[in-house]
Amino acid sequence: MLELFQNVFTxxxxxFLAQGMGLTLxxxxxxxxxxxxxxxxxxxxxxxxxxxxxxxxxxxxxxxRNTPLLLWILVCCFMIPLGTVVMRGALALILYTSAVIxxxxxxxxxxxxDGQFEAAKSQGFTLIQTLAYIVLPQCFKNIIPSLxxxxxxxxxxxxxLQVVAIPEYTRSGFVVMGRYTQTAExxxxxxxxxxxxxxxxxxxxxxxxxxxKRTSIAR
Amino acid sequence: MKSSNPFALWRWxxxxxxxxxxxxxxxxxxxxxxxxxxxxxxxxxxxxVISTSNNKILRGIARVYVEFFQNTPLVIQVFFMYxxxxxxxxxxxxxxxxxxxxxxxxxxxxxxVVKAGIHSxxVGQVEAAKSQGFTYVQYMRYIILPQTIKIILPPLTNQAVNLIKNTxxxxxxxxxxxxxxxxxxxxxxxxxxxxxxxxxxxYFLLCFPLATWARKYEERLxxxxxxxxxxxxAEEAITC
Numbered sequence: 263m264l265e266l267f268q269n270v271f272t273x274x275x276x277x278f279l280a281q282g283m284g285l286t287l288x289x290x291x292x293x294x295x296x297x298x299x300x301x302x303x304x305x306x307x308x309x310x311x312x313x314x315x316x317x318x319x320x321x322x323x324x325x326x327r328n329t330p331l332l333l334w335i336l337v338c339c340f341m342i343p344l345g346t347v348v349m350r351g352a353l354a355l356i357l358y359t360s361a362v363i364x365x366x367x368x369x370x371x372x373x374x375x376d377g378q379f380e381a382a383k384s385q386g387f388t389l390i391q392t393l394a395y396i397v398l399p400q401c402f403k404n405i406i407p408s409l410x411x412x413x414x415x416x417x418x419x420x421x422x423l424q425v426v427a428i429p430e431y432t433r434s435g436f437v438v439m440g441r442y443t444q445t446a447e448x449x450x451x452x453x454x455x456x457x458x459x460x461x462x463x464x465x466x467x468x469x470x471x472x473x474x475k476r477t478s479i480a481r
Numbered sequence: 482m483k484s485s486n487p488f489a490l491w492r493w494x495x496x497x498x499x500x501x502x503x504x505x506x507x508x509x510x511x512x513x514x515x516x517x518x519x520x521x522x523x524x525x526x527x528x529x530v531i532s533t534s535n536n537k538i539l540r541g542i543a544r545v546y547v548e549f550f551q552n553t554p555l556v557i558q559v560f561f562m563y564x565x566x567x568x569x570x571x572x573x574x575x576x577x578x579x580x581x582x583x584x585x586x587x588x589x590x591x592x593x594v595v596k597a598g599i600h601s602x603x604v605g606q607v608e609a610a611k612s613q614g615f616t617y618v619q620y621m622r623y624i625i626l627p628q629t630i631k632i633i634l635p636p637l638t639n640q641a642v643n644l645i646k647n648t649x650x651x652x653x654x655x656x657x658x659x660x661x662x663x664x665x666x667x668x669x670x671x672x673x674x675x676x677x678x679x680x681x682x683x684y685f686l687l688c689f690p691l692a693t694w695a696r697k698y699e700e701r702l703x704x705x706x707x708x709x710x711x712x713x714x715a716e717e718a719i720t721c
Binding site for chain 2: 327330418432439455
């Protein structure tokens with residue numbers, strides 16, 4: 263048993279997997295931050311702008327929400343001539359995740375009564391000020407659990423990037439796996455991969471749960 | 482001289498000459514998705530009901546199932562069935578892996594939906610049923626679950642949409658689904674543009690009606706009904 267662990271977790275393997283985990287985390291953070299910004303803009307447009315830009319936002323959201331992520335990863339990686347493959351892969355995930363976050367933001371905006379806008383207007387707030395100081399803070403407070411769930415999903419979704427050989431955690435696990443033929447060794451590597459994702463996602467889901475419990479008591 | 486535009490007309494003509502290939506992939510995707518939805522529903526209802534029972538061990542089992550499958554990526558689960566089990570001596574066909582992998586993964590999400598649905602039914606209903614001598618299975622089957630159907634339909638439909646999209650994971654293990662066919666046509670003919678657009682359109686045709694129906698149904702439900710909805714509109718947009 264100990265021998266098995268020594269076989270698989272050689273220093274070079276551990277370092278390789280750690281680098282993969284690093285890239286997964288880095289990609290997740292970049293993708294989430296960018297998608298929240300872009301998704302919020304899309305959600306606002308879809309909710310409050312009923313003419314041209316609102317239509318464009320709706321079209322964008324429906325297009326990305328009803329087609330698989332894998333398709334966009336392949337499109338970005340094979341059809342965009344700019345940047346490195348990691349950047350193109352991240353772009354695919356950003357485009358896809360933004361559409362999902364836009365829908366979450368729209369759900370949050372739906373719960374804000376129109377009276378808030380009227381009240382802000384009567385106090386001389388401009389539209390941007392109303393959104394920044396009154397509407398968005400309330401909206402984000404409501405949607406934090408859904409956003410965190412989407413963060414979990416995004417961390418898991420980065421594993422799709424292995425298809426274009428981006429060396430994130432899943433890919434590095436598969437590369438390491440290629441050197442082993444014993445059932446126990448391969449299973450151990452699969453377990454390592456699963457545990458890696460599980461630790462990140464489960465801790466995030468605990469945060470969601472605690473937050474929900476706390477707010478439901480406060481209400 | 483043929484135009485070198487990646488979206489040139491002759492590329493589209495060449496692709497539609499091979500329409501059977503896409504048709505086959507499309508059918509395969511529909512078959513896998515349909516069977517996986519059935520599997521996910523069965524698992525989801527069973528584990529959803531179990532997770533609201535009073536038995537600690539049963540609740541624990543349901544919890545482990547949900548947490549494990551929700552917190553690890555589908556890609557790893559599918560590759561485990563494809564590579565891991567093959568090395569251990571159990572060779573499943575890619576079709577079976579598709580149905581099992583996607584079905585079990587989404588079963589975990591469906592079970593959470595069912596659980597939230599059951600919690601939205603007032604406790605008085607259970608007490609009333611018990612006082613009339615209904616057994617556990619009987620009151621779940623005849624009283625509680627039928628009442629949840631209306632409110633869990635929209636989130637279930639969204640799950641079905643996500644499930645259809647996630648069947649594309651089969652392309653990674655050469656599962657001959659739509660994504661795989663589109664990708665192999667793209668890389669053999671080098672006509673990436675038409676191939677991906679056509680595949681995207683076919684996925685859209687499957688998913689868009691479902692997603693739109695779910696949204697409309699839920700809006701109507703909110704307007705007409707005083708039933709307490711356990712799902713935020715926001716919560717529902719969640720993919721997996």
